[in-house]
Amino acid sequence: MPTTVTAERTVTEMSSTIAHPNTAGHTHGESAGAKSRPYGLIAEFDTPGALMHAAERVKSEGFRYWDACTPFPVHGLDKAMGIKRTILPVIVFFAGAGGTTAAFVLQAFTNSTNWSTHAPDWLPMLDVTGYPFLISGKPLLSLPAFIPVMFELTILFAALTTVFGMFLMNGLPQLYHPLFASRRFARVTNDRFFIVVEARDPKFLRGKTEAFLKSLNPIAVEAIDE
Amino acid sequence: MTSLPANTRIVDNTSEQPGDRAPLVLNMERFGQVTTTVCRVNEMKGAPLAWYVAFAASLGLLGLLGFCVLYLIFTGVGVWGLNNPVMWAFDITNFVFWVGIGHAGTLISAILFLFRQKWRTGINRFAEAMTIFAVICAGLFPGIHVGRVWFAYWLFPIPNQMEMWPQFRSPLLWDVFAVSTYFTVSLLFWYTGLVPDLATLRDRAKGRIQQIGYGLFALGWRGSNRHWHRYERAYLILAALSTPLVLSVHSVVSFDFATSQLPGWHTTIFPPYFVAGAIFSGFAMVVTLAVPAREMFGLKDIITLRHLDNMNKIILVTGTMVGYAYSMEFFIAWYSGAMYEKFAFLNRAFGQYWWAYLLMVSCNVITPQLFWFKAIRTSIPLMFVLSLVVNIGMWFERYVIIVSSLANDFLPSSWDKYVPTWVDVGTMLGAFGLFFTLFLLFCRFLPMIAMAEVKAIMPAADPHAGAHADHGHGGKDGH
Numbered sequence: 001m002p003t004t005v006t007a008e009r010t011v012t013e014m015s016s017t018i019a020h021p022n023t024a025g026h027t028h029g030e031s032a033g034a035k036s037r038p039y040g041l042i043a044e045f046d047t048p049g050a051l052m053h054a055a056e057r058v059k060s061e062g063f064r065y066w067d068a069c070t071p072f073p074v075h076g077l078d079k080a081m082g083i084k085r086t087i088l089p090v091i092v093f094f095a096g097a098g099g100t101t102a103a104f105v106l107q108a109f110t111n112s113t114n115w116s117t118h119a120p121d122w123l124p125m126l127d128v129t130g131y132p133f134l135i136s137g138k139p140l141l142s143l144p145a146f147i148p149v150m151f152e153l154t155i156l157f158a159a160l161t162t163v164f165g166m167f168l169m170n171g172l173p174q175l176y177h178p179l180f181a182s183r184r185f186a187r188v189t190n191d192r193f194f195i196v197v198e199a200r201d202p203k204f205l206r207g208k209t210e211a212f213l214k215s216l217n218p219i220a221v222e223a224i225d226e
Numbered sequence: 227m228t229s230l231p232a233n234t235r236i237v238d239n240t241s242e243q244p245g246d247r248a249p250l251v252l253n254m255e256r257f258g259q260v261t262t263t264v265c266r267v268n269e270m271k272g273a274p275l276a277w278y279v280a281f282a283a284s285l286g287l288l289g290l291l292g293f294c295v296l297y298l299i300f301t302g303v304g305v306w307g308l309n310n311p312v313m314w315a316f317d318i319t320n321f322v323f324w325v326g327i328g329h330a331g332t333l334i335s336a337i338l339f340l341f342r343q344k345w346r347t348g349i350n351r352f353a354e355a356m357t358i359f360a361v362i363c364a365g366l367f368p369g370i371h372v373g374r375v376w377f378a379y380w381l382f383p384i385p386n387q388m389e390m391w392p393q394f395r396s397p398l399l400w401d402v403f404a405v406s407t408y409f410t411v412s413l414l415f416w417y418t419g420l421v422p423d424l425a426t427l428r429d430r431a432k433g434r435i436q437q438i439g440y441g442l443f444a445l446g447w448r449g450s451n452r453h454w455h456r457y458e459r460a461y462l463i464l465a466a467l468s469t470p471l472v473l474s475v476h477s478v479v480s481f482d483f484a485t486s487q488l489p490g491w492h493t494t495i496f497p498p499y500f501v502a503g504a505i506f507s508g509f510a511m512v513v514t515l516a517v518p519a520r521e522m523f524g525l526k527d528i529i530t531l532r533h534l535d536n537m538n539k540i541i542l543v544t545g546t547m548v549g550y551a552y553s554m555e556f557f558i559a560w561y562s563g564a565m566y567e568k569f570a571f572l573n574r575a576f577g578q579y580w581w582a583y584l585l586m587v588s589c590n591v592i593t594p595q596l597f598w599f600k601a602i603r604t605s606i607p608l609m610f611v612l613s614l615v616v617n618i619g620m621w622f623e624r625y626v627i628i629v630s631s632l633a634n635d636f637l638p639s640s641w642d643k644y645v646p647t648w649v650d651v652g653t654m655l656g657a658f659g660l661f662f663t664l665f666l667l668f669c670r671f672l673p674m675i676a677m678a679e680v681k682a683i684m685p686a687a688d689p690h691a692g693a694h695a696d697h698g699h700g701g702k703d704g705h
Contacts, residue, residue, distance in 0.1 A: 047686070047689075048686075048687055048688070048689040049688075049689045049690060051689070052689040067450050067451060067452055068450075068451040069448055069449040069450050069451065070449050070451060070454065071257060071261075071422075071426075071449060071677075071678060071681055072257075072422070072454075072678040072679070072681045072682040072687065073451070073454040073455075073457070073458050073678075073682060074451070074454075074682075074687070074689055075682075075687075075688065075689060076689055077451050077454075077689070078451065078455050081451060081452075083451070083452060083455050086455060086456045086459050088456055088459050088460060088463070089459065089463060092463055106383060106394075107394040110383060110391035110392075110394065111391060111393065111394045111395065127385075128385045128389070129389045130391070131389060131390055131391040133393075135393065135395065135396075138395050142395055145394065145395040146394060146395075148397075148400040148403065148404065148474070148478055148481070149394060149399070149400060149403045151470075151474060152400075152403040152404050152407040152471075152474070152478075153403065153407070155407055155411060155467050155470070155471045155474075156407040156410060156411065158463070158467055159410070159411040159414055159415075159464060159467050159468075160410070160414065162414075162460045162463045162464055162467070163414045163417075163418055163460060163464070165460075166418075166456045166457060166459070166460035167445060169456055170450075170452070170453040170456055170457070172445045172446055172447065172453070173445035173446050174445070174446040175441065175442070175445070175446045176446070177446060177448055179448055180446075180448070185448075186429040186430075187429075188429075188448065188449045189422065189425045189426040189428075189429045189447070189448075189449055190257065190258055190261045190426060190429065190430070191256060191257035191258040191261060191681075194449075196450075
């Protein structure tokens, strides 16, 4: 296994804020003094298999604020990390239903009624009146004729909710993140796999956690500052 | 590790042994190789000479489009060859043609995704880009053919001081909703797929402008698996939404014709027939674009011969479906016993536009049958020529349907002949300029291949592959 060899080598490359790896039992906290607060530790792996193995260990160790970062979704990693299924589909369903309703109301109001709404003066756009007109003897309120637009708006609302909902639930856009400070971490969008354990995790003890991450056979372990 | 002898490059991966999947990414085993191959296109100092030549030609045509459109707006629709029975001709032909081209992109990104067709990953990004640019071209034509272009916003239900609303019981308005929804959803789908790859470009960028530009659009993506989890759900939902959407779009386009009373338009076969034709022409356009692009940018190991072979098979299938629709239209015209219907179809094949009909049948039904032969399906020059033939044939299909039906309707006294003017022809060619300008800019500045998706289908992406197969999960490979 080449990975263990490189792990030894990269100890010296590690950020200066890390205590020496062999001083186990080093307690949580403010070793570096003037330096900024620690964000956490990252461990680098070079195959999805190694990462998966590591993720299972981190999970069983009982960490809460940790993550695995990968260049592409790794099959089975969600399960290995114990990620709860997202409720995004439920939100999308209601957004889609909202689209169907909105389309029906829009069409029925504008084409089938002559109702007026009277909005306050500061909302002139809402002061609207329906415009029913007879064409080719078609009924004014004609559900079959309204179905295509109802379908399209269902899809439109659902798709917009899917994309915006997904990014917002992920906390994106977030143009700055402590991890971006690491040159090593830049390879996460290329070909490397990372385990990130955050310092705010109750079980995080720098020396101990670092020793634990090293025991997972990573290529390297690096400390990240906030 | 490697089983490949040195200097052996796999080129043909079109044959597959039972139980042994043919590789979809050739001559690469490491993820980094995919990144380098794809990003090289965006990172090289200057584009290949062919790119500059193509870009100059496209810009020229784009200029022609701008000129023709401005000339039309400042003069009036009289500059087109339209006349009283033929009030739709090149404009709507181009509209239907371009909307149709878009359909292949969505089919590849959504329908093939739902069917777990892993080969789609090599071609989906630029096929989706093609969709978006094609829909932009399509959207231009209804906008400019309304005559008084400054009233084009009447298409949308915008509250206004006239207290008027669009007519929702008209298929033309359904079209507005279908095409604008299609554009929006395609753009969202494309952008969602782009985010992780933009992050790759951001992390590799050397220059400040690239770092900021790619960085902004990458939204701060950092590959977190908690993000990937929602991302994959969202991607699946988008695919599930796009699948009925793409089938609905060309169906709604066909309603523009099918709900009218005009013989030759008033047929129930139109929705499925239009969708099949759209996918047919769209795949032909994907081949037309993929063949030079993989050559120009060195992407032959990712857009492999197998991808092209598969696309040619789809062209063969959909071309045959289109051929079936052509013959079924004739059968129904005879079987219905409707005099006008019978006349419309005889007139289509033997009337004043017989040459266009002949061109359409030979390009769309007869020539694609050559794809039954593997030698032709896997020959780069032949497939390129055939894809162009299909593009031409499908343009003429819309021309034949629209113009021949309008020119000779119920009453012989109202018949006329449509002849395009130079403005018609210029606008049609100009739309190709717009399309190729956008496409070439895309190739240069955005990742043409969905890198994250391609990496995920490589054998090395399987967490149970190789050295770690022994840690207890080796038998649970669920995909």
